[in-house]
Amino acid sequence: MNKEIIDKEPTIFEKSTCNIWTDPYIQQQLLNEHLNPMSDGASRKQESILRITDFVLSHSKPKSRLLDLGCGPGLYATLFKDKGYEVTGVDFNKASIYYATTERKDIRYILGDYVNEYPNGKYDTVIMIYCDLGTHSDNDRDKLLKNIYQSLDEGGIFIFDVFTEELVKDKSESKSWDYAVGGFWDKEEYLLLSQTFHYPENNAFAYQYNLLTKSETKHFIVWDRYYSGEEIKLVLKTIGFRKVTVHKNILDGNDFTSNSEMFIVAEK
Ligand SMILES: C[S@@+](CC[C@H](N)C(=O)[O-])C[C@H]1O[C@@H](n2cnc3c(N)ncnc32)[C@H](O)[C@@H]1O
Structure with a gap:
């Protein structure tokens, strides 16, 4: 079992050996x-x-085909299905997909990695909610955006949210540690070493975690890439989207992370 603690600053968009979304306990x-x-x-x-x-x-065509990337347990998928949409949801969190499929048999759920195994089919609307695009490297983002673009019919839309540059007001470089006898990170005693790194030249933050349990050390890195309205428009136009609009101040606040998000509607 691995016992190594990784203390160095990650290289930009470095991937960790463990992933919070697929870790069996987390x-x-x-x-x-x-x-x-x-x-x-x-x-x-x-x-x-x-x-x-x-x-x-x-913004979307009523009762049309909708794909939810990173659907989690289907909180949005269910609402769209109830509005008459033909819904597909994809996520690589087994616990969430198991819950979602058990709850609703009339929604097509796929357990998979949408970056490396993008779902087949054509869609009128693709959504990706809760700043998930910003957790991917610029290379994975572009690979994913090309697949999204290909999967949309002419006139179809991609709706998602990303953090704006205002994120820098809410996050800063830091280090901390937490000890618990069972909790969010492990069911038994653990020590969590957390570090936040800022990459201003890449508009990104990395959150690095070393999770020390009695038997092993797990290493996680989570990324937040933030954008200006102009930058995200350029990224989408380069992929081929012909009309991109930016929408701010849709939500009131957030008790967990920054509420500096903006919503983007990109039309093919
Ligand atoms: C912040 S959560 C948001 C969930 C959902 N969109 C919502 O707002 O309720 C991000 C979700 O994306 C999923 N996810 C992240 N990267 C993924 C990938 N490469 N393939 C499939 N699912 C992924 C995670 O498992 C998680 O359920």
Whole structure:
């Protein structure tokens, strides 16, 4: 079992050996967070989910084919299905997809990695909610955006959110440690060493975690890439999207992370 603590600053968009969304124990904790309607932890709180759903409904073709990338336990998928959409959801968190498929048999759920195994089919609307695009490297982002573009019919839209440059007001370089006898990160005693690194030249933050349990040390890196409105427009136009609009101040606030997000509607 690995016992090494990694203390060095990650290289830009470095991938860690462990992933919070697929870790066997943590994915279950994340599912619990998703299902708490008052929490902004893994999904936004219910009030914000309803507002985002209305925003998507106001931009998309009614009762059409919708793909939800990183659907989690299907909180949005269910709302769109109930509005008459033909919904596909994809996520690589097994606990979330198991929950989602058990809850709703009338929604097509796929357990998979949308960057490396993009789902087949054509869609009118693709959504990716809770700043998930910004967790990927610029290379993975572009690979994913090309697949999204290909999967949309002419006139189809991609709706997603990313953090703006205002993120730098809410995050800063830091180091901390937490000790617990069972909790979010492990069911038994653990020590969590957390570090935040800022990469101003890349508009990104890295959150590095060393999770020390009695038996092993797990290493996680989570990325947040932030954008200006102009930069994200350029990224999407380079892929081929012909019309891109930026929407701010849709949500009231966030109890877990920054609320500096902007929503983007990109039309093919
Ligand atoms: C912040 S959560 C948001 C979930 C959902 N969109 C919501 O707002 O309720 C990000 C989700 O994306 C999923 N995810 C991240 N990267 C993924 C990938 N490469 N392939 C599939 N799912 C991924 C995670 O498992 C997680 O469920």
